[in-house]
Amino acid sequence: MDIPVKSAETPRWERRKEARPSELMDAALELFVEKGFAATRLDDVAKRAGVSKGTLYLYFDSKEDLLKAVVREGYVARIADAEAYARAFTGTSAELLRDIMGMWWTQVGATPMAGITKLMIAEAGNFPELARFYHDEVMHRGMGLFTYALQRGIASGEFRPVNLEHATRLCCAPVVMTMIWKHSLGLCTHDELVPEAYFETHLDMLLRGLRSA
Amino acid sequence: MDIPVKSAETPRWERRKEARPSELMDAALELFVEKGFAATRLDDVAKRAGVSKGTLYLYFDSKEDLLKAVVREGYVARIADAEAYARAFTGTSAELLRDIMGMWWTQVGATPMAGITKLMIAEAGNFPELARFYHDEVMHRGMGLFTYALQRGIASGEFRPVNLEHATRLCCAPVVMTMIWKHSLGLCTHDELVPEAYFETHLDMLLRGLRSA
DNA sequence: ATCTTTACTGACTCGCTGGTCAGTTACTGA
DNA sequence: TCAGTAACTGACCAGCGAGTCAGTAAAGAT
Incomplete structure (x- = not known):
């Protein structure tokens, strides 16, 4: 049947x-x-x-x-890889900044993982412990990479002395904003922005601002 | 009884x-x-x-x-005021940039209204029309203020020619990030950052990057 | 004073969704 | 081939919260 x-x-x-x-x-x-x-x-x-x-x-x-x-899960060991990469780097600090930013974008920003940042921003208030974990283990360590590159450049005389805390944030802000944008307001606009070109301009401006001359 | x-x-x-x-x-x-x-x-x-x-x-x-x-409600007529201010401004374009940023922070960023930005980022996916309204009437017009100041500076020879779209975003990103931060991950850290000093560094770096020399 | 209007209350409904669990079915190995 | 096991299902429940509305009382009119 x-x-x-x-x-x-x-x-x-x-x-x-x-x-x-x-x-x-x-x-x-x-x-x-x-x-x-x-x-x-x-x-x-x-x-x-x-x-x-x-x-x-x-x-x-x-x-x-x-x-x-x-x-x-999203966080994985990518930051540890980048930290090792930075420590072993032997080129100029400007090149190091460019590499870190490039890796960040291609391995995170351009992938679905970028959405996690938006998620944590939206939910930080409701999950304080999780937010703290994300802040300490992801944001803070990620920003540390830029701080390292900046410090390295200042020590070698390649960059002029600047407020490290401020300069670090200035490096990150455009990248974080672009990741967030992609997953929020960017959804309702036909966005013409090419992230790679944008970050090229960002680095250019940044390096002019850091020149020791 | x-x-x-x-x-x-x-x-x-x-x-x-x-x-x-x-x-x-x-x-x-x-x-x-x-x-x-x-x-x-x-x-x-x-x-x-x-x-x-x-x-x-x-x-x-x-x-x-x-x-x-x-x-x-949060959006109100503040942007229109700022637009009028910018059109009537007669000083240098660097001063105009500084003024716009300062007004933005004191009148919006430092008030509870800054939370609206975070709110829209979190809810853009669920309320597309509202997100579009916010994008068109707030974000786009707000960024337009910076585009105007940059264009003005380039026309007068005060700034070197740069990609306007990129430069505009570079002006805004640190401010937007600071507003968002305050209402999300910043809640779970004892944040020492002084926004006013940070924006001062931001402007300093930016203007070095824009110098026509 | 007394009546009328209407801003306001709070107990109620009802659909929705996080979480459960008894039952089902794909695999395993003897 | 045929238990034995455990991965998987889906109907179910309980609680929660958006939205309702009959009733209450504050302010104003007469």
Whole structure:
């Protein structure tokens, strides 16, 4: 009697214990960035990952737990790589600044991970511990890279002495703004901005401002 | 029998038709900025404004309507004022840049209104029309002020020719970032940054980068 | 004083969604 | 081939909060 539709064909679902968490986190990242944390339904996250909501709860304790996983996952070891790169660098400090900015954009800014920054800005008030983690482990260490390059240039006489805290922020602000823009107001405009060209202008202006002459 | 507590004292509530809307919008602004749109309860908004939720619905059709009112209200005519100021300005373009930035910070950045920017970034995806309104009427016009000052300086030979689109964004990014920071990750750090000093450094660097020499 | 108007209240409804769990089905290995 | 296991499903529940409305009382009119 049972209707034997698709019998012996592909099973209705597969067991894929390994792949599920990252698929769920990818789906969650997209939706959290797009709609915000509170406005995202877990049913939708599960659907986008191709599973049911029950499965989501096999891998994550709660919605907040999922958010934390998404943020921690996105951060990964990229900053540590960049730190090692900076320490080993032997060229001019101007080149180092350019490299750090380029790596930041190509490996983070131009990827979906850039959305995490927007997400943390939107949700910092509701998840203070998570915000602190992100601030300490991502923002602060990331900014530290620029501080290092600036300090290095000043020590060698390549740059004039400037307020390090201020100069570091001035390096980062245009890049962070561009990442945020892409995932917020930029969505409702036909944006002609070419980030790479923009950052080239940014570096040019910055280096003129840092010239020791 | 009725317990005559506070009889003949202050009435339980007052009729204040005129003041209610702005009081409600002020309360809503605070909570939206603090918790985000979806995570804010209208009961809390009403309570903070000292009324019941029913009263809120006398003045606003829905939660979304309240958000729109808050955003439009915050924007007000400040930009128009600044535009008039810029057109009438007779000093150097460097001074004009400094004035625009200073006015922006003191009249918006340093007030609760700065939170609207963060709010729009967080909610742009959920309210496209509102985001477009904010983009066109606030961001775009605001950036136009800097474009004007830069163009003016280039025309007079005070600044060297630069990509206007890029330079405009470079002027704004540090200010916008500081406003956003104040209302997000900045909440969980004992931030030592003095915005006024930071913007002074920003202008100094910027003007060195713009020097025509 | 008393009536009328209307700003305001707060208890209620109802849809929605985070979270649960008993049951189902794909795999495993003997 | 046929249990045994565990990954997965989806119907369900409980609580929450946006939005409603019949009733209340403050201010104004007569």
